[in-house]
Amino acid sequence: MKRWLQVIGIIVVSMIFLAACGTDSQGDGKTYKVGVSQFVEHPSLDRAYEGFQAALKDKGLKVDYDFQSAQGDQNNVKPIADNFVADGVDLIFGNATPSAMGALQATNDIPIVFTSVTDAVGAGLVKSMDEPGENITGVVDLHPDAIKETVLFIDKYFNSAAVGLIYNAGEQNSIAQIDAVKEAAEGTSLSFVERTVANSAEVQQAATTIVGDADVLYIVTDNTVVSALDSVVGVANDQKLPMFVGEPDSLEKGGFATYGIDYYTIGYRTGEMAVEILKDGKKTADIPVENPQEIQLYINKEAAEAQGVEWNDEWDDMAKYVE
Template sequence: MRKIIVTLLTIGLVFLAACGSSDTESGNNDSGDGEVYKIGATQIVEHPSLDAAYEGFKQALEDAGLNVEYDFQSAQNDQNNVKPISDGFVADGVDLIFANSTPSALGALQATSEIPIVFTSVTDPVDAKLVDSLEEPGGNVTGVVDLHPEAIQSTVQFIADYFPDASVGMVYNAGEQNSVTQVNTVKEAAEATGLEIEERTVANTSEVQQATVSLVEDVDVLYIITDNTVVSALDSVVGVANDHDIPLVVGEPDSLAKGGFATFGIDYHTIGYRTGEMAVEILTEGTSPNDIPVEYPPQLQLYINKTAAEEQNVEWHSDWDEDAEFVE
Protein backbone atom coordinates (compact mmCIF):
# COMPACT_ATOMS: atom_id res chain seq x y z
CA MET A 1 0.00 0.00 0.00
CA ARG A 2 2.84 2.43 0.84
CA LYS A 3 4.34 1.84 -2.62
CA ILE A 4 1.00 2.60 -4.27
CA ILE A 5 0.62 5.86 -2.34
CA VAL A 6 4.13 7.01 -3.24
CA THR A 7 3.49 6.18 -6.90
CA LEU A 8 0.24 8.15 -6.93
CA LEU A 9 1.94 11.15 -5.34
CA THR A 10 4.68 10.99 -7.96
CA ILE A 11 2.13 10.91 -10.77
CA GLY A 12 0.36 13.89 -9.25
CA LEU A 13 3.56 15.91 -9.06
CA VAL A 14 4.43 15.09 -12.68
CA PHE A 15 0.96 16.21 -13.77
CA LEU A 16 1.30 19.53 -11.95
CA ALA A 17 4.74 20.12 -13.45
CA ALA A 18 3.30 19.60 -16.92
CA CYS A 19 0.99 22.59 -16.47
CA GLY A 20 3.90 25.04 -16.60
CA SER A 21 6.42 26.52 -14.25
CA SER A 22 5.23 28.11 -11.04
CA ASP A 23 6.59 30.16 -8.21
CA THR A 24 4.94 31.11 -4.94
CA GLU A 25 6.19 34.30 -3.37
CA SER A 26 5.16 36.66 -0.62
CA GLY A 27 4.75 40.39 -0.95
CA ASN A 28 3.72 41.09 2.63
CA ASN A 29 3.88 44.65 3.87
CA ASP A 30 3.22 45.60 7.48
CA SER A 31 1.54 48.88 6.50
CA GLY A 32 -1.42 47.02 4.97
CA ASP A 33 -4.92 46.63 6.41
CA GLY A 34 -4.08 43.28 8.01
CA GLU A 35 -5.84 41.21 5.40
CA VAL A 36 -3.73 38.90 3.26
CA TYR A 37 -4.78 38.83 -0.38
CA LYS A 38 -4.05 35.83 -2.54
CA ILE A 39 -3.33 36.61 -6.19
CA GLY A 40 -2.82 34.16 -9.00
CA ALA A 41 -0.44 35.63 -11.59
CA THR A 42 0.02 34.00 -14.96
CA GLN A 43 1.69 34.79 -18.26
CA ILE A 44 2.10 32.85 -21.48
CA VAL A 45 5.90 32.87 -21.37
CA GLU A 46 8.74 34.59 -19.55
CA HIS A 47 10.46 37.30 -21.56
CA PRO A 48 11.63 40.85 -20.63
CA SER A 49 8.48 42.78 -21.58
CA LEU A 50 6.04 40.50 -19.78
CA ASP A 51 8.41 40.18 -16.82
CA ALA A 52 8.63 43.98 -16.55
CA ALA A 53 4.82 44.23 -16.55
CA TYR A 54 4.61 41.70 -13.72
CA GLU A 55 7.21 43.58 -11.69
CA GLY A 56 5.26 46.81 -12.21
CA PHE A 57 2.06 45.10 -11.09
CA LYS A 58 3.65 43.88 -7.86
CA GLN A 59 5.23 47.29 -7.23
CA ALA A 60 1.81 48.97 -7.33
CA LEU A 61 0.40 46.62 -4.70
CA GLU A 62 3.50 47.03 -2.55
CA ASP A 63 3.25 50.82 -2.79
CA ALA A 64 -0.40 50.57 -1.73
CA GLY A 65 0.68 48.68 1.40
CA LEU A 66 -1.24 45.49 0.67
CA ASN A 67 -0.31 42.14 2.18
CA VAL A 68 -0.15 39.80 -0.82
CA GLU A 69 0.69 36.17 -1.46
CA TYR A 70 1.42 35.56 -5.15
CA ASP A 71 1.14 32.28 -6.98
CA PHE A 72 3.01 32.95 -10.23
CA GLN A 73 2.80 30.44 -13.06
CA SER A 74 4.15 30.59 -16.60
CA ALA A 75 2.55 28.52 -19.35
CA GLN A 76 6.00 28.14 -20.93
CA ASN A 77 4.56 29.24 -24.29
CA ASP A 78 2.33 26.14 -24.40
CA GLN A 79 -1.34 26.89 -25.04
CA ASN A 80 -2.27 23.55 -23.46
CA ASN A 81 -1.06 24.88 -20.10
CA VAL A 82 -3.01 28.13 -20.12
CA LYS A 83 -6.46 27.16 -18.85
CA PRO A 84 -5.29 24.51 -16.34
CA ILE A 85 -3.23 27.21 -14.62
CA SER A 86 -6.28 29.41 -14.10
CA ASP A 87 -8.39 26.39 -13.17
CA GLY A 88 -5.89 25.84 -10.39
CA PHE A 89 -6.22 29.44 -9.22
CA VAL A 90 -10.01 29.02 -9.06
CA ALA A 91 -9.68 25.78 -7.09
CA ASP A 92 -7.34 27.55 -4.66
CA GLY A 93 -9.83 30.37 -4.15
CA VAL A 94 -7.57 33.27 -5.11
CA ASP A 95 -8.92 36.78 -4.58
CA LEU A 96 -7.84 38.04 -8.01
CA ILE A 97 -6.10 36.83 -11.17
CA PHE A 98 -3.43 38.89 -12.92
CA ALA A 99 -3.32 37.72 -16.54
CA ASN A 100 -0.25 38.93 -18.42
CA SER A 101 -0.86 38.35 -22.19
CA THR A 102 -3.88 37.66 -24.36
CA PRO A 103 -3.76 33.83 -24.08
CA SER A 104 -3.43 34.05 -20.30
CA ALA A 105 -6.37 36.44 -20.03
CA LEU A 106 -8.53 34.23 -22.23
CA GLY A 107 -7.63 31.20 -20.14
CA ALA A 108 -8.54 33.04 -16.95
CA LEU A 109 -11.90 34.13 -18.36
CA GLN A 110 -12.68 30.58 -19.46
CA ALA A 111 -11.91 29.40 -15.93
CA THR A 112 -14.06 31.86 -13.98
CA SER A 113 -16.77 34.46 -14.33
CA GLU A 114 -16.69 35.26 -10.62
CA ILE A 115 -13.11 36.01 -9.57
CA PRO A 116 -11.90 39.47 -10.69
CA ILE A 117 -9.37 39.39 -13.53
CA VAL A 118 -7.03 42.23 -14.45
CA PHE A 119 -4.90 41.94 -17.57
CA THR A 120 -2.09 43.67 -19.35
CA SER A 121 0.10 42.89 -22.38
CA VAL A 122 -3.12 42.47 -24.37
CA THR A 123 -3.38 44.24 -27.71
CA ASP A 124 -7.12 44.21 -28.51
CA PRO A 125 -9.31 42.93 -25.67
CA VAL A 126 -12.52 43.65 -27.58
CA ASP A 127 -11.50 41.67 -30.66
CA ALA A 128 -10.24 38.87 -28.39
CA LYS A 129 -13.67 38.88 -26.70
CA LEU A 130 -12.23 39.57 -23.27
CA VAL A 131 -14.44 42.62 -22.78
CA ASP A 132 -17.58 44.05 -24.34
CA SER A 133 -16.04 47.49 -24.83
CA LEU A 134 -13.14 49.52 -23.47
CA GLU A 135 -15.48 51.93 -21.68
CA GLU A 136 -17.73 49.25 -20.11
CA PRO A 137 -15.77 45.99 -19.98
CA GLY A 138 -18.66 43.87 -18.74
CA GLY A 139 -18.29 40.89 -16.45
CA ASN A 140 -15.25 40.35 -14.27
CA VAL A 141 -12.40 41.59 -16.48
CA THR A 142 -10.54 44.86 -17.05
CA GLY A 143 -6.97 46.00 -17.55
CA VAL A 144 -4.43 47.96 -19.59
CA VAL A 145 -3.63 47.17 -23.22
CA ASP A 146 -0.03 47.08 -24.41
CA LEU A 147 -0.52 48.76 -27.78
CA HIS A 148 -0.68 52.52 -27.95
CA PRO A 149 -3.37 53.40 -30.52
CA GLU A 150 -0.78 55.18 -32.68
CA ALA A 151 2.12 52.75 -32.27
CA ILE A 152 1.72 50.67 -35.42
CA GLN A 153 0.78 53.62 -37.61
CA SER A 154 3.83 55.52 -36.32
CA THR A 155 6.09 52.53 -36.92
CA VAL A 156 4.82 51.93 -40.44
CA GLN A 157 5.22 55.63 -41.26
CA PHE A 158 8.75 55.55 -39.81
CA ILE A 159 9.66 52.69 -42.14
CA ALA A 160 8.03 54.42 -45.11
CA ASP A 161 9.87 57.69 -44.38
CA TYR A 162 13.35 56.24 -43.96
CA PHE A 163 13.11 53.08 -46.09
CA PRO A 164 10.78 54.22 -48.90
CA ASP A 165 9.13 51.58 -51.10
CA ALA A 166 10.64 48.85 -48.91
CA SER A 167 9.44 45.28 -48.74
CA VAL A 168 8.80 44.57 -45.06
CA GLY A 169 9.11 41.05 -43.66
CA MET A 170 6.99 39.95 -40.71
CA VAL A 171 7.22 36.69 -38.75
CA TYR A 172 4.44 35.86 -36.29
CA ASN A 173 2.39 33.08 -34.71
CA ALA A 174 -1.02 33.04 -36.40
CA GLY A 175 -2.35 31.19 -33.35
CA GLU A 176 -1.94 34.33 -31.23
CA GLN A 177 -4.98 36.61 -31.64
CA ASN A 178 -2.83 39.45 -30.36
CA SER A 179 -0.49 39.00 -33.33
CA VAL A 180 -3.17 38.58 -35.99
CA THR A 181 -4.74 41.86 -34.90
CA GLN A 182 -1.41 43.67 -35.15
CA VAL A 183 -0.52 42.24 -38.55
CA ASN A 184 -3.90 43.28 -39.94
CA THR A 185 -3.33 46.78 -38.60
CA VAL A 186 0.13 46.88 -40.20
CA LYS A 187 -1.37 45.91 -43.55
CA GLU A 188 -4.03 48.61 -43.31
CA ALA A 189 -1.45 51.24 -42.40
CA ALA A 190 0.86 50.14 -45.23
CA GLU A 191 -1.87 50.65 -47.84
CA ALA A 192 -1.31 54.41 -47.68
CA THR A 193 2.45 54.02 -48.29
CA GLY A 194 4.66 52.38 -50.88
CA LEU A 195 5.48 49.52 -48.52
CA GLU A 196 4.83 45.86 -49.31
CA ILE A 197 4.32 43.28 -46.56
CA GLU A 198 5.79 39.78 -46.75
CA GLU A 199 4.58 37.34 -44.07
CA ARG A 200 5.81 34.09 -42.57
CA THR A 201 3.92 32.28 -39.80
CA VAL A 202 5.31 29.97 -37.13
CA ALA A 203 3.77 27.67 -34.55
CA ASN A 204 6.64 27.60 -32.04
CA THR A 205 10.03 29.15 -31.30
CA SER A 206 11.98 26.44 -33.10
CA GLU A 207 10.54 27.62 -36.43
CA VAL A 208 11.43 31.30 -36.03
CA GLN A 209 14.96 31.28 -37.43
CA GLN A 210 14.09 29.34 -40.58
CA ALA A 211 11.04 31.52 -41.21
CA THR A 212 13.23 34.62 -40.94
CA VAL A 213 15.90 33.18 -43.21
CA SER A 214 13.23 32.47 -45.83
CA LEU A 215 12.53 36.22 -46.02
CA VAL A 216 16.12 37.37 -46.57
CA GLU A 217 16.04 37.47 -50.37
CA ASP A 218 12.65 39.20 -50.51
CA VAL A 219 12.69 42.00 -47.92
CA ASP A 220 14.49 45.25 -47.13
CA VAL A 221 13.30 45.61 -43.52
CA LEU A 222 12.19 43.17 -40.83
CA TYR A 223 9.35 44.20 -38.50
CA ILE A 224 8.69 42.00 -35.47
CA ILE A 225 5.53 42.91 -33.56
CA THR A 226 4.85 41.97 -29.92
CA ASP A 227 4.32 38.31 -30.75
CA ASN A 228 5.16 36.17 -27.71
CA THR A 229 6.48 33.24 -29.73
CA VAL A 230 8.80 35.26 -31.95
CA VAL A 231 9.99 37.63 -29.21
CA SER A 232 10.95 34.57 -27.16
CA ALA A 233 13.29 33.57 -30.00
CA LEU A 234 14.33 37.09 -30.99
CA ASP A 235 18.05 36.30 -30.79
CA SER A 236 17.71 34.16 -33.90
CA VAL A 237 15.97 37.00 -35.77
CA VAL A 238 18.67 39.44 -34.70
CA GLY A 239 21.35 37.06 -35.99
CA VAL A 240 19.73 36.91 -39.41
CA ALA A 241 19.26 40.69 -39.52
CA ASN A 242 22.90 41.33 -38.60
CA ASP A 243 24.27 38.74 -41.01
CA HIS A 244 22.33 40.15 -43.95
CA ASP A 245 22.37 43.90 -43.12
CA ILE A 246 18.60 44.09 -42.77
CA PRO A 247 17.23 46.75 -40.38
CA LEU A 248 15.19 45.11 -37.63
CA VAL A 249 12.24 47.18 -36.37
CA VAL A 250 10.56 45.77 -33.27
CA GLY A 251 7.34 46.24 -31.33
CA GLU A 252 8.61 47.26 -27.90
CA PRO A 253 11.73 48.72 -26.22
CA ASP A 254 12.80 45.52 -24.44
CA SER A 255 13.48 43.91 -27.82
CA LEU A 256 15.97 46.69 -28.58
CA ALA A 257 18.21 45.43 -25.79
CA LYS A 258 18.35 42.09 -27.65
CA GLY A 259 19.42 43.71 -30.91
CA GLY A 260 16.44 45.39 -32.49
CA PHE A 261 17.20 48.67 -34.25
CA ALA A 262 14.13 50.85 -33.68
CA THR A 263 10.64 50.90 -32.19
CA PHE A 264 7.82 53.18 -31.22
CA GLY A 265 7.22 51.67 -27.85
CA ILE A 266 5.85 51.83 -24.37
CA ASP A 267 7.16 51.06 -20.91
CA TYR A 268 5.82 47.65 -19.82
CA HIS A 269 6.63 48.32 -16.18
CA THR A 270 4.32 51.35 -16.38
CA ILE A 271 1.35 49.45 -17.80
CA GLY A 272 1.88 46.68 -15.26
CA TYR A 273 1.92 49.28 -12.49
CA ARG A 274 -1.33 50.82 -13.70
CA THR A 275 -2.92 47.36 -13.82
CA GLY A 276 -1.77 46.88 -10.23
CA GLU A 277 -3.51 50.11 -9.23
CA MET A 278 -6.72 48.71 -10.73
CA ALA A 279 -6.22 45.55 -8.68
CA VAL A 280 -5.84 47.62 -5.51
CA GLU A 281 -9.13 49.38 -6.21
CA ILE A 282 -10.89 46.05 -6.77
CA LEU A 283 -9.44 44.37 -3.69
CA THR A 284 -9.68 47.20 -1.16
CA GLU A 285 -12.74 49.12 -2.33
CA GLY A 286 -14.80 46.30 -3.77
CA THR A 287 -15.02 48.01 -7.17
CA SER A 288 -16.29 45.79 -9.98
CA PRO A 289 -13.96 45.37 -12.97
CA ASN A 290 -16.95 46.39 -15.11
CA ASP A 291 -16.77 49.84 -13.50
CA ILE A 292 -13.09 50.32 -14.40
CA PRO A 293 -12.61 51.17 -18.11
CA VAL A 294 -9.83 49.46 -20.02
CA GLU A 295 -6.95 51.88 -20.56
CA TYR A 296 -4.30 52.55 -23.21
CA PRO A 297 -0.63 53.10 -22.37
CA PRO A 298 0.00 56.75 -21.47
CA GLN A 299 3.01 57.53 -23.69
CA LEU A 300 4.60 56.64 -27.03
CA GLN A 301 8.26 57.23 -27.81
CA LEU A 302 10.72 56.48 -30.63
CA TYR A 303 13.57 54.33 -29.31
CA ILE A 304 16.74 53.47 -31.26
CA ASN A 305 19.61 51.11 -30.53
CA LYS A 306 22.68 52.71 -32.12
CA THR A 307 24.78 49.56 -31.83
CA ALA A 308 22.15 47.52 -33.64
CA ALA A 309 21.92 50.22 -36.31
CA GLU A 310 25.63 49.80 -36.96
CA GLU A 311 25.40 45.99 -36.95
CA GLN A 312 22.59 46.13 -39.52
CA ASN A 313 24.33 48.77 -41.64
CA VAL A 314 21.50 51.28 -41.24
CA GLU A 315 22.10 54.72 -42.78
CA TRP A 316 21.97 57.23 -39.93
CA HIS A 317 19.67 60.28 -40.09
CA SER A 318 20.56 63.35 -38.06
CA ASP A 319 16.98 64.01 -36.94
CA TRP A 320 17.06 60.79 -34.94
CA ASP A 321 19.54 62.47 -32.60
CA GLU A 322 16.81 64.87 -31.52
CA ASP A 323 13.69 62.70 -31.81
CA ALA A 324 14.74 59.38 -30.29
CA GLU A 325 15.59 57.92 -26.92
CA PHE A 326 18.64 55.69 -27.19
CA VAL A 327 18.87 52.16 -25.81
CA GLU A 328 22.06 50.11 -25.50
Protein backbone atom coordinates in the same frame (compact mmCIF):
# COMPACT_ATOMS: atom_id res chain seq x y z
CA MET B 1 -1.21 58.63 42.11
CA LYS B 2 -1.11 61.15 39.28
CA ARG B 3 2.35 59.95 38.36
CA TRP B 4 1.16 56.33 38.15
CA LEU B 5 -1.75 57.34 35.97
CA GLN B 6 0.63 59.16 33.65
CA VAL B 7 2.86 56.07 33.45
CA ILE B 8 -0.13 53.84 32.72
CA GLY B 9 -1.32 56.32 30.07
CA ILE B 10 2.07 56.28 28.37
CA ILE B 11 2.10 52.47 28.37
CA VAL B 12 -1.38 52.29 26.85
CA VAL B 13 -0.52 54.83 24.14
CA SER B 14 2.69 52.95 23.37
CA MET B 15 0.83 49.66 23.04
CA ILE B 16 -1.67 51.21 20.65
CA PHE B 17 1.16 52.71 18.58
CA LEU B 18 3.02 49.41 18.39
CA ALA B 19 -0.15 47.58 17.39
CA ALA B 20 -0.73 50.08 14.62
CA CYS B 21 2.82 49.65 13.36
CA GLY B 22 2.33 45.90 13.23
CA THR B 23 -0.72 46.24 11.00
CA ASP B 24 -0.61 46.99 7.28
CA SER B 25 -2.08 50.15 5.78
CA GLN B 26 -5.49 48.49 5.43
CA GLY B 27 -5.80 47.97 9.13
CA ASP B 28 -7.07 44.39 8.79
CA GLY B 29 -3.75 42.61 8.37
CA LYS B 30 -5.11 40.59 5.43
CA THR B 31 -2.76 38.86 3.04
CA TYR B 32 -4.19 38.53 -0.46
CA LYS B 33 -3.62 35.56 -2.76
CA VAL B 34 -2.96 36.58 -6.36
CA GLY B 35 -2.55 34.07 -9.15
CA VAL B 36 -0.24 35.27 -11.94
CA SER B 37 -0.73 33.57 -15.30
CA GLN B 38 1.99 34.63 -17.76
CA PHE B 39 2.03 33.17 -21.25
CA VAL B 40 5.81 33.08 -21.64
CA GLU B 41 8.85 34.59 -19.96
CA HIS B 42 10.43 37.35 -22.02
CA PRO B 43 11.55 40.91 -21.14
CA SER B 44 8.32 42.77 -21.94
CA LEU B 45 6.02 40.46 -19.99
CA ASP B 46 8.55 40.25 -17.15
CA ARG B 47 8.64 44.06 -16.95
CA ALA B 48 4.85 44.21 -16.84
CA TYR B 49 4.82 41.74 -13.93
CA GLU B 50 7.46 43.79 -12.09
CA GLY B 51 5.33 46.91 -12.49
CA PHE B 52 2.24 45.06 -11.29
CA GLN B 53 3.97 43.90 -8.12
CA ALA B 54 5.41 47.36 -7.47
CA ALA B 55 1.96 48.98 -7.56
CA LEU B 56 0.54 46.60 -4.95
CA LYS B 57 3.61 47.06 -2.76
CA ASP B 58 3.45 50.85 -3.03
CA LYS B 59 -0.18 50.76 -1.91
CA GLY B 60 0.73 48.74 1.17
CA LEU B 61 -0.97 45.46 0.29
CA LYS B 62 0.38 42.18 1.60
CA VAL B 63 0.31 39.65 -1.21
CA ASP B 64 1.21 36.01 -1.75
CA TYR B 65 1.87 35.54 -5.47
CA ASP B 66 1.49 32.24 -7.26
CA PHE B 67 3.39 32.78 -10.53
CA GLN B 68 2.77 30.28 -13.32
CA SER B 69 4.19 30.44 -16.86
CA ALA B 70 2.52 28.62 -19.74
CA GLN B 71 5.94 28.40 -21.43
CA GLY B 72 4.39 29.67 -24.65
CA ASP B 73 2.01 26.70 -24.89
CA GLN B 74 -1.68 27.53 -25.40
CA ASN B 75 -2.63 24.16 -23.88
CA ASN B 76 -1.24 25.23 -20.50
CA VAL B 77 -3.20 28.43 -19.91
CA LYS B 78 -6.57 26.94 -18.92
CA PRO B 79 -5.14 24.37 -16.44
CA ILE B 80 -3.13 27.16 -14.79
CA ALA B 81 -6.28 29.23 -14.33
CA ASP B 82 -8.25 26.20 -13.15
CA ASN B 83 -5.67 25.65 -10.41
CA PHE B 84 -6.00 29.26 -9.29
CA VAL B 85 -9.76 28.83 -9.04
CA ALA B 86 -9.37 25.61 -7.05
CA ASP B 87 -6.96 27.38 -4.69
CA GLY B 88 -9.44 30.20 -4.14
CA VAL B 89 -7.18 33.09 -5.09
CA ASP B 90 -8.52 36.60 -4.52
CA LEU B 91 -7.55 37.86 -7.98
CA ILE B 92 -5.93 36.62 -11.21
CA PHE B 93 -3.43 38.67 -13.18
CA GLY B 94 -3.44 37.56 -16.84
CA ASN B 95 -0.20 38.68 -18.50
CA ALA B 96 -0.76 38.37 -22.30
CA THR B 97 -3.86 37.55 -24.31
CA PRO B 98 -3.82 33.72 -24.04
CA SER B 99 -3.36 33.86 -20.27
CA ALA B 100 -6.17 36.35 -19.83
CA MET B 101 -8.41 34.21 -22.04
CA GLY B 102 -7.61 31.10 -20.01
CA ALA B 103 -8.52 32.91 -16.80
CA LEU B 104 -11.81 34.17 -18.21
CA GLN B 105 -12.74 30.67 -19.35
CA ALA B 106 -12.00 29.32 -15.88
CA THR B 107 -14.06 31.67 -13.73
CA ASN B 108 -16.97 34.10 -13.75
CA ASP B 109 -16.51 35.02 -10.10
CA ILE B 110 -12.86 35.75 -9.35
CA PRO B 111 -11.80 39.22 -10.55
CA ILE B 112 -9.27 39.23 -13.40
CA VAL B 113 -6.98 42.07 -14.46
CA PHE B 114 -4.86 41.82 -17.58
CA THR B 115 -2.15 43.57 -19.52
CA SER B 116 0.16 42.82 -22.48
CA VAL B 117 -3.05 42.41 -24.50
CA THR B 118 -3.28 44.20 -27.85
CA ASP B 119 -6.96 43.91 -28.82
CA ALA B 120 -9.08 43.11 -25.76
CA VAL B 121 -12.36 43.55 -27.62
CA GLY B 122 -11.33 41.59 -30.72
CA ALA B 123 -10.02 38.75 -28.58
CA GLY B 124 -13.37 38.50 -26.80
CA LEU B 125 -11.98 39.41 -23.39
CA VAL B 126 -14.28 42.39 -22.90
CA LYS B 127 -17.51 43.70 -24.41
CA SER B 128 -16.02 47.14 -24.96
CA MET B 129 -13.23 49.32 -23.59
CA ASP B 130 -15.70 51.35 -21.52
CA GLU B 131 -17.82 48.40 -20.35
CA PRO B 132 -15.39 45.52 -19.85
CA GLY B 133 -17.45 42.87 -18.08
CA GLU B 134 -18.49 41.44 -14.75
CA ASN B 135 -15.12 40.08 -13.64
CA ILE B 136 -12.40 41.39 -15.98
CA THR B 137 -10.61 44.61 -16.94
CA GLY B 138 -7.08 45.79 -17.60
CA VAL B 139 -4.64 47.81 -19.68
CA VAL B 140 -3.86 47.03 -23.32
CA ASP B 141 -0.30 47.25 -24.60
CA LEU B 142 -0.90 49.00 -27.92
CA HIS B 143 -0.99 52.76 -28.08
CA PRO B 144 -3.39 53.73 -30.89
CA ASP B 145 -0.60 55.49 -32.82
CA ALA B 146 2.37 53.18 -32.17
CA ILE B 147 2.08 50.95 -35.24
CA LYS B 148 1.09 53.86 -37.48
CA GLU B 149 4.12 55.91 -36.43
CA THR B 150 6.48 52.96 -36.88
CA VAL B 151 5.13 52.24 -40.37
CA LEU B 152 5.42 55.91 -41.38
CA PHE B 153 8.99 55.97 -40.08
CA ILE B 154 9.87 52.94 -42.22
CA ASP B 155 8.21 54.51 -45.25
CA LYS B 156 10.03 57.83 -44.79
CA TYR B 157 13.52 56.53 -44.17
CA PHE B 158 13.41 53.16 -45.99
CA ASN B 159 11.35 54.18 -49.01
CA SER B 160 9.81 51.39 -51.14
CA ALA B 161 11.02 48.73 -48.72
CA ALA B 162 9.68 45.19 -48.68
CA VAL B 163 8.84 44.68 -45.00
CA GLY B 164 9.29 41.18 -43.58
CA LEU B 165 6.66 40.12 -41.03
CA ILE B 166 7.16 37.02 -38.88
CA TYR B 167 4.34 36.05 -36.51
CA ASN B 168 2.22 33.29 -35.02
CA ALA B 169 -1.07 33.23 -36.90
CA GLY B 170 -2.63 31.46 -33.89
CA GLU B 171 -2.22 34.52 -31.65
CA GLN B 172 -5.14 36.95 -31.82
CA ASN B 173 -2.79 39.53 -30.38
CA SER B 174 -0.55 39.18 -33.45
CA ILE B 175 -3.29 39.07 -36.07
CA ALA B 176 -4.66 42.37 -34.75
CA GLN B 177 -1.24 43.97 -35.04
CA ILE B 178 -0.50 42.62 -38.52
CA ASP B 179 -3.87 43.96 -39.71
CA ALA B 180 -3.02 47.32 -38.17
CA VAL B 181 0.39 47.34 -39.90
CA LYS B 182 -1.20 46.75 -43.29
CA GLU B 183 -3.87 49.35 -42.67
CA ALA B 184 -1.25 51.92 -41.64
CA ALA B 185 0.72 51.19 -44.82
CA GLU B 186 -2.14 52.05 -47.17
CA GLY B 187 -0.98 54.85 -49.44
CA THR B 188 2.71 54.34 -48.63
CA SER B 189 5.48 52.89 -50.79
CA LEU B 190 5.79 49.75 -48.63
CA SER B 191 5.06 46.13 -49.50
CA PHE B 192 5.03 43.06 -47.26
CA VAL B 193 6.55 39.59 -47.11
CA GLU B 194 5.11 37.23 -44.48
CA ARG B 195 6.22 34.10 -42.65
CA THR B 196 4.08 32.43 -40.00
CA VAL B 197 5.20 30.13 -37.21
CA ALA B 198 3.42 27.80 -34.79
CA ASN B 199 6.05 27.73 -32.05
CA SER B 200 9.37 29.28 -31.06
CA ALA B 201 11.35 26.42 -32.61
CA GLU B 202 10.21 27.56 -36.07
CA VAL B 203 11.28 31.18 -35.69
CA GLN B 204 14.87 30.89 -36.88
CA GLN B 205 13.89 29.01 -40.03
CA ALA B 206 11.23 31.63 -40.79
CA ALA B 207 13.79 34.40 -40.39
CA THR B 208 16.27 32.56 -42.62
CA THR B 209 13.77 31.95 -45.42
CA ILE B 210 12.66 35.58 -45.51
CA VAL B 211 16.20 36.72 -46.38
CA GLY B 212 16.35 37.88 -49.97
CA ASP B 213 12.66 38.78 -50.04
CA ALA B 214 12.65 41.49 -47.35
CA ASP B 215 14.56 44.77 -47.12
CA VAL B 216 13.69 45.35 -43.46
CA LEU B 217 12.04 43.28 -40.72
CA TYR B 218 9.17 44.35 -38.48
CA ILE B 219 8.62 42.05 -35.50
CA VAL B 220 5.40 43.02 -33.71
CA THR B 221 4.75 42.03 -30.09
CA ASP B 222 4.12 38.39 -30.94
CA ASN B 223 4.86 36.29 -27.84
CA THR B 224 6.07 33.28 -29.82
CA VAL B 225 8.54 35.23 -31.95
CA VAL B 226 9.70 37.59 -29.19
CA SER B 227 10.51 34.60 -26.96
CA ALA B 228 12.97 33.47 -29.67
CA LEU B 229 14.06 36.94 -30.77
CA ASP B 230 17.78 36.16 -30.48
CA SER B 231 17.53 33.93 -33.53
CA VAL B 232 15.94 36.73 -35.58
CA VAL B 233 18.55 39.21 -34.37
CA GLY B 234 21.30 36.86 -35.53
CA VAL B 235 19.83 36.71 -39.04
CA ALA B 236 19.23 40.48 -39.12
CA ASN B 237 22.83 41.20 -38.15
CA ASP B 238 24.35 38.65 -40.52
CA GLN B 239 22.25 39.77 -43.48
CA LYS B 240 22.26 43.53 -42.69
CA LEU B 241 18.48 43.73 -42.35
CA PRO B 242 17.26 46.64 -40.20
CA MET B 243 14.90 45.13 -37.64
CA PHE B 244 11.99 47.12 -36.28
CA VAL B 245 10.22 45.77 -33.20
CA GLY B 246 7.00 46.31 -31.30
CA GLU B 247 8.33 47.50 -27.92
CA PRO B 248 11.48 48.92 -26.31
CA ASP B 249 12.41 45.76 -24.40
CA SER B 250 13.11 43.99 -27.70
CA LEU B 251 15.61 46.73 -28.54
CA GLU B 252 17.73 45.57 -25.63
CA LYS B 253 17.91 42.17 -27.31
CA GLY B 254 19.07 43.63 -30.63
CA GLY B 255 16.17 45.36 -32.37
CA PHE B 256 16.91 48.60 -34.20
CA ALA B 257 13.91 50.90 -33.63
CA THR B 258 10.30 51.19 -32.47
CA TYR B 259 7.63 53.59 -31.44
CA GLY B 260 6.71 51.87 -28.25
CA ILE B 261 5.73 51.89 -24.61
CA ASP B 262 7.33 50.91 -21.34
CA TYR B 263 5.74 47.63 -20.21
CA TYR B 264 6.59 48.41 -16.60
CA THR B 265 4.17 51.37 -16.70
CA ILE B 266 1.21 49.38 -18.04
CA GLY B 267 1.92 46.64 -15.52
CA TYR B 268 1.98 49.25 -12.77
CA ARG B 269 -1.33 50.74 -13.89
CA THR B 270 -2.85 47.24 -13.96
CA GLY B 271 -1.59 46.77 -10.42
CA GLU B 272 -3.34 49.97 -9.37
CA MET B 273 -6.56 48.53 -10.79
CA ALA B 274 -5.98 45.40 -8.71
CA VAL B 275 -5.65 47.57 -5.60
CA GLU B 276 -8.95 49.29 -6.40
CA ILE B 277 -10.59 45.86 -6.57
CA LEU B 278 -8.93 44.17 -3.60
CA LYS B 279 -8.60 47.04 -1.15
CA ASP B 280 -11.34 49.46 -2.17
CA GLY B 281 -13.96 46.90 -3.18
CA LYS B 282 -14.43 48.34 -6.66
CA LYS B 283 -16.01 46.12 -9.33
CA THR B 284 -14.19 45.37 -12.58
CA ALA B 285 -17.31 46.43 -14.48
CA ASP B 286 -16.77 49.95 -13.16
CA ILE B 287 -13.12 50.14 -14.28
CA PRO B 288 -12.78 50.82 -18.03
CA VAL B 289 -10.02 49.15 -20.02
CA GLU B 290 -7.22 51.64 -20.65
CA ASN B 291 -4.68 52.36 -23.38
CA PRO B 292 -1.06 53.26 -22.64
CA GLN B 293 -0.69 56.97 -22.06
CA GLU B 294 2.21 57.81 -24.39
CA ILE B 295 4.67 56.50 -26.97
CA GLN B 296 8.23 57.41 -27.84
CA LEU B 297 10.67 56.63 -30.65
CA TYR B 298 13.38 54.35 -29.28
CA ILE B 299 16.56 53.43 -31.18
CA ASN B 300 19.39 51.02 -30.43
CA LYS B 301 22.48 52.57 -32.05
CA GLU B 302 24.59 49.44 -31.72
CA ALA B 303 21.93 47.39 -33.47
CA ALA B 304 21.70 50.05 -36.19
CA GLU B 305 25.41 49.64 -36.89
CA ALA B 306 25.24 45.83 -36.76
CA GLN B 307 22.33 45.82 -39.22
CA GLY B 308 23.93 48.20 -41.71
CA VAL B 309 21.58 51.11 -41.11
CA GLU B 310 22.69 54.38 -42.71
CA TRP B 311 22.42 56.88 -39.87
CA ASN B 312 20.24 59.97 -40.25
CA ASP B 313 21.07 62.94 -38.02
CA GLU B 314 17.38 63.80 -37.72
CA TRP B 315 16.98 60.83 -35.40
CA ASP B 316 19.17 62.48 -32.74
CA ASP B 317 16.39 64.98 -32.01
CA MET B 318 13.60 62.40 -32.21
CA ALA B 319 14.70 59.34 -30.30
CA LYS B 320 15.63 57.98 -26.91
CA TYR B 321 18.55 55.61 -27.16
CA VAL B 322 18.56 52.09 -25.76
CA GLU B 323 21.66 49.97 -25.27
